[in-house]
Amino acid sequence: MSTTETTGTSEPTDDVALFDVDHPAPVIEPPRARTAKTPKSTRGNFEMYGWLFMRLSGIVLVVLVLGHLLIQLVLDGGVSKVGFAFVAGRWASPFWQVWDLAMLWLAMLHGANGLRTVINDYAERDNTRFWLKWLLYAATVFTVLLGTLVIFTFDPNIR
Amino acid sequence: MPAGTLYRGREGMWSWVAHRVTGVLIFFFLFVHVLDTALVRVSPEAYDDTVAIYKTPLVNLMEYGLVAAILFHALNGLRVIAVDFWSKGAKYQKQMLWTVMGVWIVLMAGAFYPVLQHTLRTLFGS
Ligand code: HEM
Ligand code: HEM
Numbered sequence: 001m002s003t004t005e006t007t008g009t010s011e012p013t014d015d016v017a018l019f020d021v022d023h024p025a026p027v028i029e030p031p032r033a034r035t036a037k038t039p040k041s042t043r044g045n046f047e048m049y050g051w052l053f054m055r056l057s058g059i060v061l062v063v064l065v066l067g068h069l070l071i072q073l074v075l076d077g078g079v080s081k082v083g084f085a086f087v088a089g090r091w092a093s094p095f096w097q098v099w100d101l102a103m104l105w106l107a108m109l110h111g112a113n114g115l116r117t118v119i120n121d122y123a124e125r126d127n128t129r130f131w132l133k134w135l136l137y138a139a140t141v142f143t144v145l146l147g148t149l150v151i152f153t154f155d156p157n158i159r
Numbered sequence: 160m161p162a163g164t165l166y167r168g169r170e171g172m173w174s175w176v177a178h179r180v181t182g183v184l185i186f187f188f189l190f191v192h193v194l195d196t197a198l199v200r201v202s203p204e205a206y207d208d209t210v211a212i213y214k215t216p217l218v219n220l221m222e223y224g225l226v227a228a229i230l231f232h233a234l235n236g237l238r239v240i241a242v243d244f245w246s247k248g249a250k251y252q253k254q255m256l257w258t259v260m261g262v263w264i265v266l267m268a269g270a271f272y273p274v275l276q277h278t279l280r281t282l283f284g285s
Contacts, residue, residue, distance in 0.1 A: 055239075055240050055243065055244075058233075058236045058237075058240060059237075059240065061233070062233050062236075062237065065229060065233070066229070066230075066233060069226060069229065073222060073226065073270075073273065073274045074270060074273040074274060075273075077276065077277070078273055078274055078275075078276045078277050079213050079214055079219065079222065079274075079277050080214065080276075080277045080280075082210050082213065083206070083207050083210055084199060084203035084206045084207050085203075087196075087199055087206070104193070107185075107189055108189065111182065111185065111186035111189060112186070114182045114183075114186070115182075115183065115186055118179060118183060139190060143189075143190055143193050143194075146193060146194075146197055147193040147196070147197070149200075150193075150196060150197050150199065150200055153200065154199060154200070155200075158199075158200070158202060158203065159202055159203060
């Protein structure tokens, strides 16, 4: 491997300039460049926003979910204290209602979008993929709506 | 099986497999969890009877497993984000994985007693 420069010995052809200001070289269009004739893209940026959402929601979920687990499973006797009275005490505070609501929506959408990727990866037949995703979306909408309803309609004096 | 995968094993692939498996597990848990929490709208008894299942030794142990899955998914998720957004992320991905595993082991050791204390106290007395 030699990187020695050849100095001073220019080839004879170098003396003849093929192109100059008055005779510019022809412009070569870059391959796949978008021109006026290129059809408009029919795809949006959905996958890119999905990718970004996985990362942004992930960062927020670290705080929401690990905080939730700390409260439910670690502090104050672990799982022993969990029960109706405990939930009534927590949902008396709007702070924890908003916390749980954000956790519900972000975790469900993050998880559903993740599962959509998994289905796309493993279900190879169009039909299977279609029905699995339909099932996923139905279960996701149902769970998010049910969880939201439960937070907003919780009644500590139900009995 | 997905056709023509190019993965060749090693840490990068196994951490991806574990991230995927834990993510799917947590999603299925969350689905059940929202259903059991919804029982607070039925009656205090229905809710408390169901939560009693969470306090049996086997399910309590599964909660420790859930903590393991979430801690791995969370820590490795932060690593994936660092690989994507930090200019040196790809270069240090392996070191970051070992950091993730180290932090995971420490947190799992610390969570052992708090999470399982209900079972430990009922089985071996206080
Ligand atoms: C075994 C461990 C867990 C226990 C014992 C537990 C316990 C509870 C309890 C008692 C509530 C009622 C409200 C409150 O106190 O905040 C609740 C609600 C909730 N938890 Fe957990 N939790 C656990 C794990 C998780 C995990 C891993 C996630 C997320 C992936 C999660 C997500 C939620 C959500 C979204 C709600 C609100 C449900 C609704 O809107 O009806 N929980 N949890
Ligand atoms: C605790 C904080 C969390 C963080 C930091 C996090 C981070 C991430 C990231 C960055 C990805 C994208 C991976 C990639 O594109 O290769 C991902 C994927 C995923 N996450 Fe999470 N996540 C968290 C919580 C959750 C929860 C609570 C669930 C379930 C409800 C979940 C389920 C999933 C699933 C199913 C995938 C798709 C896996 C795949 O495509 O292989 N994650 N997570």
